[in-house]
Amino acid sequence: MKKGLFLLLTLALSACSPFVEVTDLNDLNPETLNRALRVKTFVIGQPTPAHYTAIAPVTAFSCKHLMTDPPASKGNALLQLQVKALELGASAVVNVSFDTRDTDTFGTNCWETVQASGVAVR
Template identity: 50%
Template sequence: MKLSVFAGLLACAVTVSCGPFIPVTKLDKVPPETMTAALNVKIYRAGAETPKVNQYIGQVIGNSCKNLMTDPPPTTNDALLRLRIDAVQKGANAVMDVTCDPAGTDTWGTNCWSSVSCKGVAVRE
């Protein structure tokens, strides 16, 4: 009985700990038209020029995560691409007040060896 309970808990722990705890867009699942539109989303860094806003949509986030040893290192460009995809999926054509932060090693909070997170406000110009 004790062995089967231990095996069940171990299987549960392995299953839960396999993926990142933060939202990471799977790029191979993004439709080509969304990816093309995402590449055209304008990025305005925090403290830089502010666009003429017609509509505020809301916060968008893009995370780049090295979850497995075989994953490539996280990069700001990868996080920005995922931010742009989130913006397109919400109907935006620009993101303002963008900031990016490398999280470093935080395997307990994110389940990533290292990560970069970019955040901003999605808008329609």
């Protein structure tokens, strides 16, 4: 009985947040948000800066977790990507691509997601 209650409680608590890292952009201070917006992005196929040093691959998600959340969007996923790149010290993200997942509740615990991926560079 105790194991069943523990399992139920664990499942209930794990359903309280997305399984993917999502930054609450409302919690960012305005200076950090402005700096993130200045991180340039280049989608796959778009000409990239001539000289850059790759820092690391970076991935970010836009997640509609609760029914009351706004829909997941490419714009939000891109801003999430810019924030992560800024945290790595990047000035740009190259080879940006998007993956839209309408209903992926098992892998992300979101009603819908948009994943943005690229390579953080300076």
